[in-house]
Amino acid sequence: MYRKMLSIRKFEKTASTFFAEGKIPGFVHLYIGEEAIAVGACANLRDDDYITSTHRGHGHIVAKGGNLKYMMAELFGKETGYCKGKGGSMHIADAELGILGANGIVGAGHLIATGAAWSASYRGSDQVSVCFFGDASTNQSTFHEAMNLASLWKLPVIFVCENNLYGISVSQARHQTIKDISKRGEGYCMPSFTADGNDVVTVYEHVQKAVRRARNGEGPTLLEFKTYRQHGHFEGDPGAYRPKEEVEAWLQKDPIPRFEKYLTENKLMTADELKQIGDEVDGEIQEALDFAFASGYPALEASVQGIYSDIVEEARSR
Amino acid sequence: MRKMTYGEGIREGMRSKMLEDPNVVLLGEDVGPYGGTFGVTKGLWEEFGEERVRDTPISEGIIVGASVGAAATGLRPVAELMFIDFLTFGMDGLVNQAAKMRYMFGGKISVPLVLRLPAGGGISAGAQHSGSLEAWVTHVPGLKVVYPSNAQDAWGMMLTAIEDDNPVVYIESKVLYSKKFEVDDTVAAVPFGVASIKREGSDVSIITYGKQVDDALNAAKVLAEEGIEAEVIDLRSLYPLDKEAIFTSVAKTHRALVVTEEVKRGGYGGELSAMISELCFDELDAPVVRIGALDTPVPYSPALEAYVLPNADDIIQGIKSMF
Numbered sequence: 001m002y003r004k005m006l007s008i009r010k011f012e013k014t015a016s017t018f019f020a021e022g023k024i025p026g027f028v029h030l031y032i033g034e035e036a037i038a039v040g041a042c043a044n045l046r047d048d049d050y051i052t053s054t055h056r057g058h059g060h061i062v063a064k065g066g067n068l069k070y071m072m073a074e075l076f077g078k079e080t081g082y083c084k085g086k087g088g089s090m091h092i093a094d095a096e097l098g099i100l101g102a103n104g105i106v107g108a109g110h111l112i113a114t115g116a117a118w119s120a121s122y123r124g125s126d127q128v129s130v131c132f133f134g135d136a137s138t139n140q141s142t143f144h145e146a147m148n149l150a151s152l153w154k155l156p157v158i159f160v161c162e163n164n165l166y167g168i169s170v171s172q173a174r175h176q177t178i179k180d181i182s183k184r185g186e187g188y189c190m191p192s193f194t195a196d197g198n199d200v201v202t203v204y205e206h207v208q209k210a211v212r213r214a215r216n217g218e219g220p221t222l223l224e225f226k227t228y229r230q231h232g233h234f235e236g237d238p239g240a241y242r243p244k245e246e247v248e249a250w251l252q253k254d255p256i257p258r259f260e261k262y263l264t265e266n267k268l269m270t271a272d273e274l275k276q277i278g279d280e281v282d283g284e285i286q287e288a289l290d291f292a293f294a295s296g297y298p299a300l301e302a303s304v305q306g307i308y309s310d311i312v313e314e315a316r317s318r
Numbered sequence: 319m320r321k322m323t324y325g326e327g328i329r330e331g332m333r334s335k336m337l338e339d340p341n342v343v344l345l346g347e348d349v350g351p352y353g354g355t356f357g358v359t360k361g362l363w364e365e366f367g368e369e370r371v372r373d374t375p376i377s378e379g380i381i382v383g384a385s386v387g388a389a390a391t392g393l394r395p396v397a398e399l400m401f402i403d404f405l406t407f408g409m410d411g412l413v414n415q416a417a418k419m420r421y422m423f424g425g426k427i428s429v430p431l432v433l434r435l436p437a438g439g440g441i442s443a444g445a446q447h448s449g450s451l452e453a454w455v456t457h458v459p460g461l462k463v464v465y466p467s468n469a470q471d472a473w474g475m476m477l478t479a480i481e482d483d484n485p486v487v488y489i490e491s492k493v494l495y496s497k498k499f500e501v502d503d504t505v506a507a508v509p510f511g512v513a514s515i516k517r518e519g520s521d522v523s524i525i526t527y528g529k530q531v532d533d534a535l536n537a538a539k540v541l542a543e544e545g546i547e548a549e550v551i552d553l554r555s556l557y558p559l560d561k562e563a564i565f566t567s568v569a570k571t572h573r574a575l576v577v578t579e580e581v582k583r584g585g586y587g588g589e590l591s592a593m594i595s596e597l598c599f600d601e602l603d604a605p606v607v608r609i610g611a612l613d614t615p616v617p618y619s620p621a622l623e624a625y626v627l628p629n630a631d632d633i634i635q636g637i638k639s640m641f
Contacts, residue, residue: 050391052387081424082423082424082426083422083423083424083426084424084425085424086421086422086424087422087423087424091422091423092423093419093423093424093426093427094426095390095423095426095427100387100390100391100427101419101422101423101427103415104414105410105414105415108383108410108411108414108415110383111379111380111382111383111384111386111387111411111415112383112384112386112387112390112411112415113387114380114383114384114387115383115384115385115386115387115388115389115390115391116387116388116390116391117387118384118387118388119387119388119391119392119393120391122343122369122388122393123341123392123393129387141379141407142379142380142383142410145375145377145379145380145383146380146383146384148375148377148380149374149375149377149380149384152375306420306421306424306425307420307421307459307460308420308460308462308484309420309428309482309483309484310482310483310484311558
């Protein structure tokens, strides 16, 4: 879990740097500060379990086992990227790892994750589906439609709310009247809990119970993890809407040093071992960067290919 | 040959695929014991059971969105919305998710779902239950869009729709549901992108689909008495589109009339008309004529509704104006 958290952090620091230099185009929404949730949750999952992600998706994809090289190449718009350069940061998927896509539409994943859970239960498989989403997306109708159906059909879906306290620039207090989003589960007769999202062990334990429940055919769970994104909503957003003291306070709760402390204090790992993992991850990030730099841009013809499984978009006229 | 209604044709298409493939499942509002708002799924719940023919809450977002998730993970869902107008609630699942997933994920995920949408006016259902909204979906790369005009095609195109690995929007004409058609004893899958020439003619091409095919054939009969031979092309699938059939016909007749039930403004009829003008300009002896509904929501009162929607007389007048 530590290695995965560090991979996310270092991958994103790298992305942040190259975005600032203008080498990564488009939008980049970083997960820095929230790593404990994706990692704690996905540590409970098998490769064939499903996840749906958000526009802040790098963390979920790394945590589910996504390939750093393909991710990095995708960010740079290269043909070797996960989506052949056609998706970008917000649209990475990996069917073999059950990653049903990062998603640029707030609230879309609720429905897809529920559908995947329905599919798993229909096929008689014990696969589960984990839906990651932010606090603000629980104001979308999709959240309520998905919760209702998941509860009604007892589907194996785990709704994981990453409450980072802001919907873009609007604080939670200004976009909903409730404080704990887990309360919304009560309305759907769903076991629901709120917990510390910056503590990977806590996250792991909560998700473990929910996954067990889901695999046993006992239905969905709503989990809310409180956390904080250390950067702005997207790279380039200075986040001036957040009080300095609040940012400072949350930096103190950074999940990575916290987990390091846990590991060393409980004598699970030594400082040297942690450093060694850090060095290895640095090497992997460098490899991913080298791979991205060495890769070419997609051929222009590719822009009209791959829309359908069978129609070759040979020369769609303007 | 045997007689069968359009609604029965759709049902038989779904039924034969369900018998073949356990991953074909139906879902929607009232599709279970009730048999669907228009009776199209009648009997399927009894035959295939609760797990395969699922009543959902009245909740179009989850009907479409869960179908996307299910289709991306191994099922072949056929989802029904009660009226095409309700697609407003399911639009994100269809256009931002289903249509774009294959492309933006670099081909890694396919979404073999069929979305059934009863469309059109003619039953005094009022403005929120009478839409002809094919332009909304034909505009979206990543979707296939079909609109059968008779029971045989309804059956054969449903087979193709369910077999297709892409999201297919299957639009149905409400006024045709109970109309009977001759159907072959064995029905084969109808490939998409192949139009059907319903009547040969030398003087003008009528290009249409869905319920308007009947209107066009009726108009052609009247025109023939006056010495104008109209060719009637039923497009059947709006995307992929059989451009060849259109261009070949126009090259033969040198006149084209496009008739659709939609409001003309921004409609798919406009796209067809523009395509003919753009690519067959030298063949045309007259400007392309477009017939559609008046530029208004569909009214309730039968007299007003009949006035607003296009009919065979409008086609006849349109064609006469070209000579």
